[in-house]
Amino acid sequence: MQIFVDADACPVKDEIYKVAYRHEVPVMIVSNSHFRIPAHPLVKRTVVSDAFDAADDYIAERAGTGMIVITSDILLADRCIKTGSEVLAPNGKPFTADSIGAAVATRAIMADLRAGMGSENIGGPPPFGKNDRSKFLSSLDEMLVRLKRQT
Numbered sequence: 001m002q003i004f005v006d007a008d009a010c011p012v013k014d015e016i017y018k019v020a021y022r023h024e025v026p027v028m029i030v031s032n033s034h035f036r037i038p039a040h041p042l043v044k045r046t047v048v049s050d051a052f053d054a055a056d057d058y059i060a061e062r063a064g065t066g067m068i069v070i071t072s073d074i075l076l077a078d079r080c081i082k083t084g085s086e087v088l089a090p091n092g093k094p095f096t097a098d099s100i101g102a103a104v105a106t107r108a109i110m111a112d113l114r115a116g117m118g119s120e121n122i123g124g125p126p127p128f129g130k131n132d133r134s135k136f137l138s139s140l141d142e143m144l145v146r147l148k149r150q151t
Contacts, residue, residue: 001147004059004085006071007031011128012090012136016070017043019137023144028062030055066151068143086143091128092135094143 003020007013007029017038020027029037029045032055037045048054056076063069065084071077077087077095087095 001025001066001068001144001151003027003068003070004063005029006055006059006069006073006076007035008033008055009072010070010090012070012133013037015133015137016140019140019144023141023148025144030058066147068140068147070140086147088136088139088143090136091132092137092139094139 003016003025005013005016005027008031010016013029016027017040019025020042021040024042027043029043031045031047032050034045034047037043046058048058056073056079059069059071060076060079060083063080063083063085067080067085069077069080069085069087070090071080071087072089072091074095077089080087081095081097089095
């Protein structure tokens, strides 16, 4: 079992460390740039090139059954679900085989709307808040407990 983090824009890194330490699960931070991570034996970092989708490709190539991927990237979530990974968004919402198709379709529709209308006319997601952080902590903990039971 391992947690992979699509880390460049991840707002819940501290929460991931907290839950990983409690469950003694290794964490792999994957990013395009260097930033500070805890000096802890469970936390490792991989810095990939700044090429388009380099972090996504690194994670997707290593994802598989028994792994948890933390990302808000819907296309990466889709790739990882297909490998058997569990995928969790930073707001605590799990991506599943049942929900990913609708998420990919919505993403495509929104991209088309932004291209046709300009991004200034379309709002983005709501601001990330305390409730999102709390839901994420709970969801990650539940996911790890479930995966431990399955092994």
